[in-house]
Amino acid sequence: MAIFKNLLGIREIKSPIFYKEFKEENRQLFDLIELRDKVKSNKKEYIERDITFLKAGIQGERNVYFEIKNSFIPMICLHDIRIQDGDYVAQLDFILITAQFIMILETKKLNGDIYVNQSGDFIRYIKNRNGQVIKKEGIYSPIAQNGRHVRIVKNMLIKNGIIKNLPVISGVVIANPKSIVNKSKAPSKIKYEIFRYDQLTDVISNKINYYKKDYNIFEDIMKNIGEFFIKNNKSITFDYNKKYSLTEEDFIKQGVEETFKESVKEEIVESVIEKVVEAKIEVGVKKEKSYEELVDELKQYRLNKAKEEKVKPYFVYNNEMMEEIIKMKPKNEEELIAIRGFGPVKIEKYGQDIIKL
Template sequence: MSFLENAISAIIKGKKTVIKPIFIKEFTQDNKQLKDLIELSNKVVSGKKRLIDRDIILLKYGIDGEGNVNYELGNSFIPMLCLHDIRLQSEDYIAQLDFVLITYKFIYILETKKLNGDIEINSDGDFIRTIKSYAGKTIKKEGMYSPITQNERHVKILKDILVREKIIKAIPIKSAVIIANPKTIIKKTKCPKVIQNLIYKYDQLITLVNTELSFAKNEPEMREKQMYEIADYLVENNKPIKFDNKSKYSLTEEDFTTSKKVIIKERVVRQTLDDLRAEETVETIVKEVQFKENEIIKDEVEPEVVVAVMDVYNTLKEYRLKTSRDEGIKPYMVFSNAEMETLIKANPKSKSELHMVKGFGDKKVEKYGEEILGILNK
């Protein structure tokens, strides 16, 4: 049985069904768009994952704000029908309605905003948002598109649709912007009165609706049948937006495949841990990681080559450590990190080529040449 049929049945029996908030289309934390984004984030391995994760945070933030408004409505004891997240399309026009409240006297459209920072509305009606640090220092000020203008456009589209469909004739449709962040401060004393009366904090919402109902107590009452007709129409004609996330983030097959760069990065991290276990200094480790990332390991290098290069790198380090201990000298006296890096890049095949590597003179070539060339050739 539809909402309208329920209402008709109650009216026939002489009952008034709307005596408290009734959610015809309920708010839920189980958001499909959020689920899809989280699932996508778990699959994407490229840098685009950061963009997706940023949007997940913003979406969670918005859902949390709508949850605050929903709580206030559910505990208001106001006789009304409530609908959350209705999207209507009329020709080329789209109305996205966060909350629709259908009372006996009027329809209220609420645009919810959970904004960071403080909101100031100047005498021209411009919205200016101030972002502050935890210490209270202003980080930046920025203008923002008026949510009042946005919501009024949606109200006009809704009214045009309902009148055209002959569902309403002269029922008032009111509009309000609800700031759903409890920490946000709204400064609206300097703005035009008409704007002051359209923007409220979420904890002022119930007072707002009750005040409007009090003002309209002598106005004609809407029949319950019509209230349910409006609710039924909105639910039946709700057109949820279908997000094409692959297009939005310009995702390709490569974004879902662990790239060579990722593989290389993982190997660099593992090698860094090995270096720490070997009790190298932090400065040495940083230099070595930078060398491996920036000099040897390039995106175009195949993972197999990376493994081979790192094997040579580690083998040379082991040889240097063993030799220095055998001779009772410091490892850098066998060859320094810089000389080892140059050595690997040069990759000499003979003693004559080894002579051309910076830092390898006659004495070093004669003393360590055979072993070094053996490691490199292997």
Template sequence: MSIFDKLLNKRTITSPIFLKEFEDNNKQLQDLNDLLEKVSSDKKNLINRDIFFIKQELYGEKNVYNELKNSFIPMLAIHDIRLEFNDYVAQYDFILITAKSIFVLKTKQLNGDIEITEDGDFIRIIKNKEGKFLRKQGMYNPISANEREVHILEEILNREKLLNSITVKPIVVISNPKAIINKSKCPENIKSNLYKYDQISTLIKKILDDSKYAKELSEKTMHEIANYLINNNKEENIDYRSRYSLDKVETKNEDLDKVSNLQINNVEKHVDLNEKEIELSEDNNDFKQNEKSSNNEHSEVYELLRQYRWNKSKEEGFKPYMVFNNEELNALIEAKPKSKEELLKIKGFGPKKVEKYGDAILGILNSR
């Protein structure tokens, strides 16, 4: 290689560069706290619970962010990206773009003792305050969800001709320093994709050092990938009136529109109610009850749809809101479509989603 070529290919990315930074006090918390001031009913409990969940998730993500920021790894980093591809939606906590590989990090604020079986099942060990064993409880598998989201990212980047044979590596990061994870019996694909946050820098450096791929991304392509992801970030707006079943009686401010227009970007990422039902213990009974539809006439169908959503998410290995989110669930209850043609008219239900879930949804809606 000539001196000119060496100068032309000189690397200027020598440390982590965050092109979309982590935000400690983001708009999500600001909007929920703002809403909390306007609600006078028992819905305050639901909002406070959501605020707690978001703070827990942000605390964990901050641990990961600090570790990455101080890693000295030459990379472009992006925090909190939501992409839409055909009828699919994928949420990414961190995407790290290096010359040799792209890393997709899903952070999990797991609590307590977690055991992973030979079959890859995640089991939470429930103990009392004295540390005495009470029972075991199955929980959501974050590995499968992250692998699915990596597949979507690969499809997107290949379509845009940006991947250039570079591998995309999924990693689930346990962001709670107190969590105890027993991986001694788990399958190798889980063991190699699940790490505590304080191990992540060492892991990435090792993967890059051991990389057998001679081909590297140019810095120009690295920036093109990062810019594409940021420019195509689809922020999701949630209608609080639907989410909390708010009405004028329940608010101090008579202008309900002001409440319903307080929307938050990407709440589903931090507050997936079905997943939290698994992750928390007995103290969730009131929360689950309050999440039910306030309309008694529809409550049974509402719960059947929620149960179907949860079962499908476990079966397919991703979060329940990716089947359909709470706003779409409420739209189903309100519209009660009789056919796939009517189902296609509901926002969020494209041809692929209707083809995949339509028969089951219509069966539930029209069974009562």
């Protein structure tokens, strides 16, 4: 029956169908809030920061989900899919399967105004209430990030015989309604790949019109692709104790008297430790580096690599990634790859050097 429908051009999919829906309840957010309420030490601040980031991300994905649901475009959609192909991992915010292409959507709820120059560099401007720029920084290209996701998806689908030459394309959605994206001088590839969430329906419709002269797959194939993603979705479990370096002491609330006693003890212990450390240094034992020392060394390493490779320093790693390195102090590549922004390529190029630092 399905074959006859395909041959006659009868379509059952007439609007967006979600094989994996967007859900307001987010397990990671629930776990973080629960952990924050249990932690009594100053590490609570790091957890609170991550909760704020995660809430912003969820709000951005909610905006995109609303646009997809109300687009009336015939397609199969999936939210929050994580696939793994050997050593390569891709966390996909949304997958849109049309009869003409597969689109991998990366949502970004970036604060500030985004400027993309003619070299394709992304620069963010943070302004105060008076509209004055108070901060300017380079950010890792979301186009490059999602391009890696597209390559992983396409290779995996072809390798498993799911598609042959169906286009797998990238879309980066700015999901913050207050952000302004200036891409007037950006390379043409970037201009067509990044857009605001309220432009999503028009973008998808235009791309369908562009590709439909060459591609128009059967609905059975669309369904097979959607089922493949569901079958290969590999959820991840976070080890928060490891991420935030939590110990039993971080969950114990000390009273004023106990805190005073502990502080006196710590002063005495620190005095003894300082003398021991000084003695050890004299005989060649290495002292653990301070935060400032690590910042200086990581910045210098980043600058040297940037000059060597003729790229911007934040292409090596940005300040947010550097802070995560210092906080987590990764001892091996497995721990380093857990930091957002470090994929197999960066690990191969810089991993061992960073771990040594």
